Amino acid sequence: MSDTLKVSLGQHSDKGCKEVNQDFHGACVPQGQVLAAKGVVAALADGISSSDVSQIASAAAVHGLLQDYYCTCDAWSVKRSAQCVLAATNSWLHAQTQRSPYRFDKDRGYVCTLSALIIKSTTAHLLHVGDTRIYRVQGKALEQLTEDHRVCLPDGQIYLGRALGIQPQLEVDYQALPVEPADTFVLTTDGVHEHVSASFITQAIETHADDLDQAARTIVEEALRCGSDDNLTLQIVRIDALPHQDASELQRQRAALRLPPILEPRTLLDGYQIVRELHGSHRSHIYLAIDTDSGQKTVLKTPSIDLQDNAASLDRFLMEEWIARRIHSPHVLRPAPSERKRGYLYVAMEYVQGQTLAQWMIDHPRPELSVVRDIVDQIARGLQAFHRMEMLHQDLRPENIMIDTSGTVKIIDFGAVHVAGLAESAAPGAGDTVPGTLQYTAPEYFLGEPGTPQSDLFSLGVITYQMLTGRQPYGTQVAGIRTRAALMKLHYASALDEHRAIPAWMDAVLRRAVHPNPHQRQEALSEFVHDLRQPSAAYLGRARPPLYERNPMVFWRAMALVLGAVVVVLLAVIQHLR
Template sequence: MRSGLAVSIGQHSDKGRKDSNQDFHGAALPQAPGRSAKGVAVAIADGISSSDVSHVASESAVRSFLTDYYCTSDAWSVSRSAQRVLTAANAWLHAQTQNSSGRFDKDRGYVCTFSALVIKSTTAHVFHVGDTRVYRWHAGALEQLTEDHRVSVAGGHSYLSRALGVGPHVEIDYQALPIEKGDVFLLTSDGVHEHVDAAVIRTALDAHPGDLDAAARSIAEEAYRRGSPDNLTVQIVRIDALPDGDVSELHAQRAALRLPPVLEARMQFDGYTIVRDLHRSSRSHIYLAVDDDTGERVVLKTPSVDLQNDEAHLDRFLLEEWVARRIDSAHVLKPHVPQRKRSYLYVAMEFVDGQTLAQWMVDNPRPSLESVRGIVEQLAKGLQAFHRMEMLHQDLRPENVMIDRTGTVRIIDFGSAWVAGLGDSKLADPAQVLGTVQYTAPEYFVGDGGSARSDLFSLAVIVYQMLTGRLPYGAQAARIRTRADQRNLQYRSALDAQRAIPAWIDEVLRKALHPNPLKRHEALSEFVEDLRQPHPDFLNRSGTPLVDKNPVVFWKCTALLLGMAVVVLLGVISLRT
């Protein structure tokens, strides 16, 4: 069962020895799907003591951040969303100052320091300006993640060098760091962190493990007892559970892994024992291995040595496992996820004892229509599992389909998959045709990108090939460069005197393989149903016109008839003269 992001939050704020509290803090904990799309956010702001309106600035900064951040596009990164929101907040605060008495004295304007923490997936995003702070308590040590924007001057005095509302533009410090279950983050105002140390924080966390509000209050009270003259605000965020990880983080995860060596039989590798090679190609090396902890047979896939400098290709290795973890279908290959930490870049998947569909087609050159239907129905279920998760396989071909000894069909190899939400990632480059040319839908070649109907096209090519032993467009697809080329693709009828293929099956395939995706079946289920129960439209057709069935023969015959007509006319004219 896939786990999600779970956090515990504790907060406490008090005016301390001041007449009023100019600090402001808040947290946003959306439920699914907002939590997975935008994460959990906490923010703290501290108004400058010289201004009578700084408490307004603090409240406005926190409220606007926690509200507007969740209104930004889900396709934006956390950094982009937060930076846009904070830029707008700064501009508003500065405008308020310009329209007030603070216009001529910035120390009396709408100014505050600000820090925010966004936890999304398995990454913490920190945004900061001023002298509030963000800490991380990890492995028994306290780490300060932010830098105070203060400048010291003579006489022991200091002043803020950066804050929200000071000017029309502001520079926001930003960093992203991976997190682990059990990590604790603290956000504090200067009235707290200038008077407590790591020992105080450790004592508070140990004394109140189940009540983080009490832990935050304990830290603030200790700062007060130690003589803090300022407002006191503490926020604590503890990571209780983490999801599998966000696709946008794959590059960072891959960068932390070493490239694997060339593997050999009997070799020990990252907790596995290599048994033998299964397949080698220009893109990857595939091995049968045994998990040393469980004794389970698995398949390991490593990047080809020739492509170990291709960053986009290497990122796709982790994308393949990321995709597999999210799809739960009997007709999609499952990942093998060991408990131990991984040190190298590779993909571990379940081992299927069987053969590829490509080999099955060699062994069964003239399959029955019913056996073809059985395979197609299973493949369609696997593709539907992708589409329900807003993913496309994009490389469905006989070599990427396994049939085990029970006859169960599984889709394998997700390295070319498209995932909704990749945004501007190189993994989503629309100009890149990742699938095998003969099975790739024509729209990819003209830069339109794919859809569920593109995977349907690939499935229909496989059906056509199983029934006829050839491809519907031959080598034409590889030559597509323009939309005119796409429109001029000529479907070759599947009807063959040597094979007993019903005419209506040919019509079903003609529709599924149409060069225009909008003229194909609307859904995989419709295609599967038409292969088993013909639509009346296909049965009522008197026959396929020759121009559609074989356009080359049609135009040759037309040219021959026109030539004969010309000869006859010339003869008639010569007789009359």
């Protein structure tokens, strides 16, 4: 292991006996933080021989991936980043064909196959469409990691089942594999792998281990000698060193910062003057401060001194500001603008004058439905900003939501946020703890399952229910869930009662949002918000729930009273008969 990922590359392409080389290939090995955030990319594309313009498609596919992949948000996972880029390239190629003389004959249009290898941290990500291939060297053999998308007809003709540019939509094969130092991958077009044996390829790589370009040339020359009549392209990627999974850029920054002490009013810290403490807990201290350069009010969040030996918790502090700088929404707290060099570990955020949703619910025990809908809509917009960045909030609760003096709602705490792009580089088991606050945490987390946007929807559903009823749909039941059997025994307490004007259909909307099974919840936050305003016929057609669902305690008390009365009557009858 080393501090950074290190690879060796070898590649070669030849037009062979054809007039034009319709293959295209390329690789990119960035440096610094980009290498850690996005990794190394190698890709090759093969234009279909029936087209006179497929070399344009091949070049566009590889160029697009190598350039645009590194422009995607570094909070995104490799899969999402690469698939978004390939989908855009596919749409462009298909549009080019539709505007060309070949729009009725796609076999002559802007079409190519593609295989790409992205190595990030300790994982190899494979993306593939068509009949190019990716192999992994296994001793003297090659393990084929991709599947050829070919259709063989009874008359012996062979067609591509999938390729870039054929259809408006693109289906890309994706897989992720753990890697070790010395692992070697080989990417080939069919002009190579249909004519050269696996043993020759592995021997060439071993013989020219210090010059992989020469190894690639040797293999291509062997394919030509063996009668290849197609274009020939081959890439070799060998992993020389892998990064330590605890050596991220954020952690290196944290190591260079000092842990601040308990701060008193008028204390100066990196150009911020402390006004007063706003909140303190065993995890952090939150202060109102003044930026001495701009005069703006700022909120500083510092770690508790009890966490000085807890590296993971300290890393979360830098992560919060990293996340905030990538989310752009009026309903998510913004980081404070500052270009000063930092000497201490803290998070600087904008100051919001207002109250938390928890305090607001105390002040408004029976809010109007229209007000609740407006608050929920704003919270959902903030969550959508996280989800667009492939982040999950995971700790949505009334204390983490602010309502300012103008009525704008903001999500304010990012300490439990899951970032897909960073989770790919995390050490195994780093995210095994249940995130968030138990009463608002989705049940799937307690089963050890990963979160989804529906997990944040569950938390929002619980908050909505609480605003309307003053209680929670499952009470403390969720925190005790550890098995699927226990999950299925969760009892939803109806939001309807005799003292609150809540429509019956709204109870059905809430019941679905907090369903124990995430697949039974609304598919999107927007659907939940829409249903709260305009219920579908499915909700309106439901009958009012029986009393045992709306208020089980009243139901069983009534049953006990009835049964008691029956017992008294029976005793009286028996006494009379004697």
